[in-house]
Amino acid sequence: xxxxxxxAGFLVNCSTAGEPFAAFMPNALPPTPPLNLSxxxxxxxxxANRALGKLDGLxxxxxx
Numbered sequence: 191x192x193x194x195x196x197x198a199g200f201l202v203n204c205s206t207a208g209e210p211f212a213a214f215m216p217n218a219l220p221p222t223p224p225l226n227l228s229x230x231x232x233x234x235x236x237x238a239n240r241a242l243g244k245l246d247g248l249x250x251x252x253x254x
Contacts (some may be wrong), residue, residue, distance in 0.1 A: 200214075
């Protein structure tokens with residue numbers, strides 16, 4: 191597979207069990223402006239994380 195490096199990321203040649211493959215490595219996201227996870231922002235993030243956990247738990251009871 192031919193993929194040139196771009197601003198989204200780049201390919202890294204790897205191998206496992208003697209089989210070569212290319213893995214896409216995304217570039218880091220720039221923290222500009224830096225995240226402000228204090229006070230109300232942190233509380234909202236925690237509530238959202240708990241809600242996702244509940245949703246994940248309940249989804250196990252749904253048929254495929």
